[in-house]
Structures are given as structure tokens and as C-alpha cells.
Amino acid sequence: MTSPTTTHERLSPKTESETLTGAEIVVRALRDEGVEFVFGYPGGAVLYIYDALDKQEAVQHVLVRHEQAAVHAADAYSRVTGKVGVALVTSGPGATNAVTGIATAYMDSVPLVVISGQVPVALIGNDAFQEVDTVGITRPCTKHNFLVKDIKDLASTLKAAFYLAATGRPGPVLVDIPKDVTSHQFAYHYPDKISLRSYKPTVKGHPGQVRKAMQMIASAQRPMFYTGGGVILGNASEELRKLVRSLNVPITHTLMGLGAYPASDPQFVGMLGMHGTYEANMAVQHCDVLVALGARFDDRVTGNLAKFAPHAKIVHVDVDPSSISKNVRVDVPIVGDLQQVLTEMNQVLGELDALNDPHAMQAWWAQIAEWRKRDCLHYQQDEQIIKPQFVVQKLFELTGGDAIVTSDVGQHQMWAAQFYGFDKPRRWVNSGGLGTMGFGLPAAMGAQVAEPDATVVCITGDGSIQMNIQELSTCQQYKLPLKVACLNNHYLGMVRQWQEFFYEDRYAMSYVDALPDFVKLAEAYGHIGLRADTPADVEPVIREALLLKDRMVFMDFRVDAKENVYPMVPAGAALSEMILV
Numbered sequence: 001m002t003s004p005t006t007t008h009e010r011l012s013p014k015t016e017s018e019t020l021t022g023a024e025i026v027v028r029a030l031r032d033e034g035v036e037f038v039f040g041y042p043g044g045a046v047l048y049i050y051d052a053l054d055k056q057e058a059v060q061h062v063l064v065r066h067e068q069a070a071v072h073a074a075d076a077y078s079r080v081t082g083k084v085g086v087a088l089v090t091s092g093p094g095a096t097n098a099v100t101g102i103a104t105a106y107m108d109s110v111p112l113v114v115i116s117g118q119v120p121v122a123l124i125g126n127d128a129f130q131e132v133d134t135v136g137i138t139r140p141c142t143k144h145n146f147l148v149k150d151i152k153d154l155a156s157t158l159k160a161a162f163y164l165a166a167t168g169r170p171g172p173v174l175v176d177i178p179k180d181v182t183s184h185q186f187a188y189h190y191p192d193k194i195s196l197r198s199y200k201p202t203v204k205g206h207p208g209q210v211r212k213a214m215q216m217i218a219s220a221q222r223p224m225f226y227t228g229g230g231v232i233l234g235n236a237s238e239e240l241r242k243l244v245r246s247l248n249v250p251i252t253h254t255l256m257g258l259g260a261y262p263a264s265d266p267q268f269v270g271m272l273g274m275h276g277t278y279e280a281n282m283a284v285q286h287c288d289v290l291v292a293l294g295a296r297f298d299d300r301v302t303g304n305l306a307k308f309a310p311h312a313k314i315v316h317v318d319v320d321p322s323s324i325s326k327n328v329r330v331d332v333p334i335v336g337d338l339q340q341v342l343t344e345m346n347q348v349l350g351e352l353d354a355l356n357d358p359h360a361m362q363a364w365w366a367q368i369a370e371w372r373k374r375d376c377l378h379y380q381q382d383e384q385i386i387k388p389q390f391v392v393q394k395l396f397e398l399t400g401g402d403a404i405v406t407s408d409v410g411q412h413q414m415w416a417a418q419f420y421g422f423d424k425p426r427r428w429v430n431s432g433g434l435g436t437m438g439f440g441l442p443a444a445m446g447a448q449v450a451e452p453d454a455t456v457v458c459i460t461g462d463g464s465i466q467m468n469i470q471e472l473s474t475c476q477q478y479k480l481p482l483k484v485a486c487l488n489n490h491y492l493g494m495v496r497q498w499q500e501f502f503y504e505d506r507y508a509m510s511y512v513d514a515l516p517d518f519v520k521l522a523e524a525y526g527h528i529g530l531r532a533d534t535p536a537d538v539e540p541v542i543r544e545a546l547l548l549k550d551r552m553v554f555m556d557f558r559v560d561a562k563e564n565v566y567p568m569v570p571a572g573a574a575l576s577e578m579i580l581v
Contacts (some may be wrong), residue, residue: 043090045117071101092130100349109434229256230294408464438467
């Protein structure tokens with residue numbers, strides 16, 4: 001799309017008559033949007049923009065070492081702050097390198113604006129140097145994208161991009177800008193507000209549907225709440241906690257929803273899904289009313305769709321109408337903003353004459369207590385070999401459970417989700433939908449930029465960390481004191497686990513036999529490297545790392561190579577058909 005159909009409601013009088021280059025318009029628009037940080041990597045097609053960035057101080061630039069890392073860092077910055085993250089990349093390979101980061105944000109509904117350079121307008125379609133069809137390539141993995149061929153459309157397009165990224169179901173929006181557009185001049189008119197004729201997301205839930213849902217919940221004998229990342233993205237955690245506590249019902253989260261409700265609260269039964277807890281999965285399978293909030297019933301949560309929650313009437317609240325009844329048929333659909341709808345649900349709850357039958361609820365909680373007795377996350381730590389679960393538990397204890405934790409993808413991600421109890425939203429940053437290895441380190445950078453005084457820990461594996469390990473250089477340049485906890489088992493751990501379970505122990509290409517010395521590698525980048533070889537080393541290493549508050553520390557934990565993640569629901573099985581320890 002070349003430009004949005006917009007209505008400018010009010011112009012800023014300070015900049016109404018100012019003539020700027022296209023590059024200056026980009027930077028001024030970022031400033032007027034309140035953008036503090038841009039993560040990027042320069043190249044020929046965006047040099048005018050970089051020149052304009054260099055001439056001002058309001059918008060700071062973080063120079064990464066790879067465009068994928070730029071988008072991941074902007075993504076994490078957004079997840080931690082709730083603001084729109086911004087990345088800047090050049091044309092051609094700059095844009096294609098960014099695609100993995102864009103797709104990651106798209107799958108997890110993270111609001112981003114990605115600005116990409118493009119060859120001059122006259123050369124588009126001529127196979128010019130560093131030309132790709134960026135709009136065409138990114139169309140399937142962006143909420144929307146734009147190609148700006150006329151400087152007159154530049155300011156309004158950027159305004160539309162930020163508006164689209166942040167409203168409705170959030171997501172990444174790409175703005176592709178040809179180099180000559182950044183050198184042309186035009187009067188700067190940046191609207192305070194913008195209206196897109198064909199885009200009107202629903203915010204308020206339908207009152208009748210909200211009341212129907214609350215009556216169904218209040219009459220249930222075995223109610224269950226199932227919440228996803230939408231609660232966190234919608235800043236609805238406070239409203240969720242009020243509702244769940246008032247009802248005294250059990251609650252479970254998806255991987256993306258961890259922290260929306262406190263993990264330390266007895267009403268929380270753990271994460272559900274493929275590597276969820278026994279009690280969470282069994283409760284979902286046996287409940288009679290399932291309330292899904294900001295979740296999309298993805299395959300890693302539902303298992304076999306035909307066997308999912310067979311006894312339940314389902315209430316589904318989501319800001320995206322296309323997500324409702326997409327995978328699982330629901331009985332009470334509600335489209336709206338989670339914060340708004342949960343506020344409405346709390347209001348209706350206060351008006352109801354009766355709540356759930358206390359005898360039925362007592363029996364329901366007694367059943368959940370029986371499931372909890374299975375102690376499905378139990379593991380045995382001896383004096384010889386470090387168990388990866390032990391490392392995560394010690395990280396939780398020694399950080400007081402209040403660190404911002406990023407992860408890559410694999411076994412370590414699941415252990416982090418299982419053993420680091422998140423009591424607050426926006427403390428858990430991982431790639432849930434796309435499952436992107438290489439996400440953890442640049443995400444930790446973005447989180448540390450967002451919260452410079454916070455303890456930021458990247459829990460990763462020896463396979464994942466090497467996919468963007470060059471970002472250790474970025475950490476050194478900007479003195480980002482994040483901590484890396486590498487669960488080093490010399491395997492692509494989750495691949496190895498599947499090969500053990502389903503491929504008759506044929507570990508095809510999952511053993512990594514040429515790993516670097518991570519301690520020396522960290523030191524080569526100017527950081528501190530620490531290693532733990534035995535269980536007795538784990539706590540001292542973590543304590544030392546946390547004491548080095550102003551230094552980036554890489555902790556290499558040599559963990560049990562054959563440890564598996566349990567419970568596990570095999571592909572095609574029901575949630576109740578778990579493989580336990």
C-alpha cells in the first residue's frame with residue numbers, strides 16, 4: 001500500500017510551517033511520537049535518516065550487530081514498557097535479515113514500527129543494487145505495511161503506522177521508504193490524531209454477552225480461567241486479579257500469559273499445554289466452564305483439538321474477532337479490549353445475586369489438590385551433575401523472583417517457564433508463537449535499555465546463544481549489565497528430547513561437538529565469564545554475577561546432557577495424556 005486513507009484531526013502549530021527533508025521528517029515524527037530509542041543498523045538506503053539522527057539528541061540510536069537483533073531488541077523493549085518498539089534497517093539484506101524479528105513480533109502480537117530503506121523510486125522494479133520487494137516479503141508477517149513513494153505522504157504514513165501497531169490486536173507495521181524520498185523536502189505536518197476509514201477496532205464488550213458470560217461462570221460447578229498474552233498486552237492484569245480472586249476460581253496461563261496473575265498465588269495452577277503442569281492440564285480437561293482471555297487456542301495449548309476440554313462451555317474474550325472460534329468453537333464470544341471487558345465483568349459480578357455453589361467449588365478445589373499431589377515438576381538433584389531445573393530455581397531465589405527474564409527457545413525456555421515464578425506482568429520475554437532461536441540475547445538488550453536499573457537475565461542454551469552471539473559486542477558498546485545463564489548440555493536439547501521419545505534414540509545432528517569456550521569468548525568481548533561444573537558451583541556463580549551490577553556476565557552452566565522436560569503432551573494427544581517423569 002502506498003499511503004493510508006487518513007483524516008488529520010489537528011496539526012501541531014509548532015511545526016506547521018517548517019520545511020524538512022524526508023529524513024528529518026522521519027526523525028521528527030519519531031520524536032513527536034515520544035520514541036526514545038531506535039534499534040538499528042545503517043546502510044546506503046537509510047544514510048540520510050542516520051545523518052538526521054546524528055544531528056539531534058531526543059531520539060537515541062542503539063547500534064546492533066545484525067538486523068534480526070535490532071528487531072528482537074525493539075520487540076523486547078516494547079514488551080517490557082508497553083510502548084511501540086522501533087527498528088531501523090537498510091534495503092535488501094537489511095530488510096530480509098529483519099524478517100525473522102518481524103515474524104516473531106507478529107506471532108506474539110507485539111507493537112512495532114520497522115522502518116526500512118528502499119532504492120530510489122525510479123529504480124524500484126529494476127533489480128537495483130540491494131533491492132528487494134520488502135512490502136511483498138513482509139506482507140504475510142506484518143499487521144500492515146506501507147511503501148512511501150511521495151514525501152507528501154511520509155508524515156501521515158508514519159502516524160498511521162504507530163496507530164495501527166498499538167491499537168486493536170497489536171502487531172508490527174513496516175514502513176518502506178525509498179532513498180530519494182528521504183532527501184526531498186516538504187512542509188512538516190504531523191497530525192496529533194489520525195483516523196483510518198476501514199479500521200475501527202472494537203473496544204467495549206457487548207453488554208449482553210458480558211452478562212451472559214458472567215452468569216455462566218457464576219453457575220459453573222468446575223470453572224476454570226485460561227489466559228494468554230493478550231491480558232498482558234492489554235494491561236489488564238489488575239482487572240484479572242480482581243475478578244479471579246472475587247470468584248475464587250483456579251487459573252492457568254499460556255506460555256505468553258505468565259505473570260498476568262501471580263505464580264505464587266494458590267489459585268494459580270501453573271502453565272498449561274504441551275509442557276504444562278499436570279494439575280493445569282487436568283483441570284482444563286475436566287472443567288465445565290472455561291474462560292479464555294486473550295488467548296488463541298494454539299496447538300501447543302490444546303493438544304488434540306477433538307479431545308480438548310470435552311465437558312466445557314467456553315467463554316472467549318479477545319480484541320481480534322478473527323481469533324474467536326478459529327480453532328475451537330466457543331459458546332459465548334466477546335470481542336473487545338481486555339482491560340475494558342474485564343472491568344465490565346467485574347461490574348456485572350457485583351450485581352449478581354448468587355455466585356458458584358460453595359459445595360461444588362469445595363469439591364473442585366479438592367480435586368485440584370489431588371492432582372497437585374502428583375508433584376509433576378519434581379526432579380532429583382544429586383551432588384555430581386547440575387540439573388538445569390536447579391539452575392533456574394537458584395536464579396529465582398537469588399533474584400527474589402523480580403528479574404526481567406528473557407529466553408531463547410527449547411528446553412531451557414520450558415524450564416524457565418516452569419521454575420521461575422512470575423508474579424508480575426512484563427517480566428517474562430520470550431518467543432512463544434514463532435519459537436525463534438537467537439531471540440534471548442538481543443531481547444535482553446532491549447529489556448535492559450528499557451529498564452536500565454533492573455536485573456535482566458537471559459536464560460539460554462548452547463545452541464540458541466550462538467545464533468546472535470555477536471550482540472555481546474553491542475552489550476559492551478552500550479555497557480548493558482545483563483546476565484546470561486547458559487544451560488550448556490552440548491545438545492540442541494529439545495530436538496534431542498524428541499529424537500529420544502519419537503525417533504528411537506537417533507540423535508541426528510543434534511549433538512554439538514565444536515562449542516566455543518564461552519568464558520573465554522565472553523572475556524574476548526570485554527565481559528566477565530563464569531563457569532559452573534558441579535551443583536556446588538551454581539549458587540556462588542549466580543551470586544558473583546549478581547554482585548557485578550555494572551558488568552555483563554556470561555554464566556556457563558554445564559548441565560545434565562540427557563535431562564528432559566516433563567510433563568510432555570505428545571503431538572496428537574489430549575492434554576490428559578501426558579508423559580510424566
